[in-house]
Amino acid sequence: MGDVTHELPDRIPTRLVINGVSHTLDLLPWTTLLDALRDHLALTGTKKGCDHGQCGACTVLIDGRRVNSCLTLAVMKDSAEITTIEGLAKDGALHPLQQAFIDHDAFQCGYCTPGQICSAAGLLAEGRARDADQIRELMSGNL
Amino acid sequence: MNNFRYSRASDIADAIRLLAPDPGAKLIAGGTNLIDLMKENVERPSRLIDISRLPLREIVETPDGGLRIGALVPNSDLAYHPLIEQRYPLLASAILAGASAQLRNMASVGGNLMQRTRCPYFYDTATPCNKRSLGSGCSAIDGLNRNHAILGTSNSCIATNPSDMSVALAALGALVHIAGPNGERTIALTDFHRLPDDKPHLDTNLGSGEIIIAVELPPHSFARNYSYLKIRDRMSYAFALVSVAAALELEGNAISGARVALGGVAHKPWRSLEAEAALRGQAATPDHFGHAADLLLQGASARSHNGFKIELARRAVVRTLMQATNATPQSQAHKKIA
Numbered sequence A: 001m002g003d004v005t006h007e008l009p010d011r012i013p014t015r016l017v018i019n020g021v022s023h024t025l026d027l028l029p030w031t032t033l034l035d036a037l038r039d040h041l042a043l044t045g046t047k048k049g050c051d052h053g054q055c056g057a058c059t060v061l062i063d064g065r066r067v068n069s070c071l072t073l074a075v076m077k078d079s080a081e082i083t084t085i086e087g088l089a090k091d092g093a094l095h096p097l098q099q100a101f102i103d104h105d106a107f108q109c110g111y112c113t114p115g116q117i118c119s120a121a122g123l124l125a126e127g128r129a130r131d132a133d134q135i136r137e138l139m140s141g142n143l
Numbered sequence B: 001m002n003n004f005r006y007s008r009a010s011d012i013a014d015a016i017r018l019l020a021p022d023p024g025a026k027l028i029a030g031g032t033n034l035i036d037l038m039k040e041n042v043e044r045p046s047r048l049i050d051i052s053r054l055p056l057r058e059i060v061e062t063p064d065g066g067l068r069i070g071a072l073v074p075n076s077d078l079a080y081h082p083l084i085e086q087r088y089p090l091l092a093s094a095i096l097a098g099a100s101a102q103l104r105n106m107a108s109v110g111g112n113l114m115q116r117t118r119c120p121y122f123y124d125t126a127t128p129c130n131k132r133s134l135g136s137g138c139s140a141i142d143g144l145n146r147n148h149a150i151l152g153t154s155n156s157c158i159a160t161n162p163s164d165m166s167v168a169l170a171a172l173g174a175l176v177h178i179a180g181p182n183g184e185r186t187i188a189l190t191d192f193h194r195l196p197d198d199k200p201h202l203d204t205n206l207g208s209g210e211i212i213i214a215v216e217l218p219p220h221s222f223a224r225n226y227s228y229l230k231i232r233d234r235m236s237y238a239f240a241l242v243s244v245a246a247a248l249e250l251e252g253n254a255i256s257g258a259r260v261a262l263g264g265v266a267h268k269p270w271r272s273l274e275a276e277a278a279l280r281g282q283a284a285t286p287d288h289f290g291h292a293a294d295l296l297l298q299g300a301s302a303r304s305h306n307g308f309k310i311e312l313a314r315r316a317v318v319r320t321l322m323q324a325t326n327a328t329p330q331s332q333a334h335k336k337i338a
Helices: A033-040 A096-103 A113-126 A132-138 B012-019 B034-039 B075-079 B082-087 B089-096 B101-106 B109-114 B165-172 B273-279 B286-296 B308-325
Strands: A012-018 A021-027 A059-062 A065-068 A081-083 B005-008 B025-028 B047-050 B059-061 B067-070 B175-180 B183-188 B211-217 B225-231 B242-251 B254-263
Touching: A012 A033, A021 A033, A033 A059, A059 A113, A065 A113, A065 B101, A096 A113, A113 A132, A113 B101, B012 B025, B012 B047, B012 B175, B012 B211, B025 B034, B059 B082, B067 B082, B075 B082, B075 B089, B075 B101, B075 B109, B082 B089, B089 B165, B089 B225, B089 B242, B109 B165, B109 B211, B165 B211, B165 B242, B165 B254, B225 B308, B242 B308, B254 B273, B254 B286, B254 B308, B273 B286, B286 B308
Parallel strands: A012 A081, B005 B047, B025 B047
Antiparallel strands: A012 A021, A059 A065, A059 A081, B059 B067, B067 B211, B175 B183, B175 B211, B225 B242, B242 B254
16 A cells, blocks of 8 residues: 555656757656756746746747647657757847847747747748738737 | 656557556647646646557548548648648638647647536636536536536536537537547547536546547538637637537528537537528528527526527527628638628
């Protein structure tokens, strides 16, 4: 009775390729990708807002697709390629979306901005938004 | 989240094998609803069985001209698949009416069928809820029940099923393919979800140890006269107060076939064969659609805050059937209702 109830599961070796760099982490299974990025790799550009998939602040690209990292278990993404806001700039040049956010002063406090930019990068890759209404609809996962 | 063990299933048989000995184990694919519920302590699985790598991501044509959709096809891939866009635009439209682009990229078809109600009392572990804890009572019946069910309710539960996709699947007559310890079986989508009666802790008729492997669409796709109309408190990324999936077969202005399913009003997508039969042979007019809506809403009953849904549903049915008649389906991006 009670022999295994309180035993912690083993940590699970998990390889994540983040912004082109391979990392192997030993993770408890309930570690979200968001917490792995922020707490294990000090990549704090990805933000924790609601932590329930409602605000979009935690949006990253996994294998090129935008997802909520707060609702993603890191161990499930073993070997995945992840792009965060830190990985969008190339060779010292800002991603065009980053530059556009600066040019158009598209910030309020800025906390949601990394998620908005990653989400917009995903939207562009999807190629489904052809007018302003479609952009609005397809960006509705970001507050 | 509670501590849990994690296993990665290597194939379907392995997933079934892993499920069998542990009643506290749960399958995880996209995780969008399950992880959220675990963060709220509503779900506390002893083990998560990761099925996300199983080979259930294909969309293939069936010999009879329908489509078989693997249970792990992401919602966005399904909505944007050429065969779905061309042949089953009602399904594509309903999927795109739900959640956000990020969540649709994550969420699987099987997971969408398994998602649980968004009743706030179900989520709030400080309040009684028969669905979360059978026998504890229903806080919604005498509580804030504006979003709750008006059809098929019981004295135990007035929760609604939140899926948009399932409403279109119900209208299209989809089938659900299931694998389990005793082999495979197939049931109609309309028999997959259940009414709450005195067992609201059971959302579906999926047996313990079973796994959804595919959803099948029959050949008849209603690609011309269809519409999915979702009425909600804000323009995007909100659950339905009422939604309607409508599909018609027309000969001139005469209806030779009709399908209507309601979302946001019951514990399962709501269809009435009687209402659909009443439309056959009739002219496609608002009066006839109103009569069908009355039949569809027969037995609807309100609680203290959701009485508006009955009239809203009636009007939404008529409007959606007119959109289908005119081949002007509701756009999910341009929000003006035609």
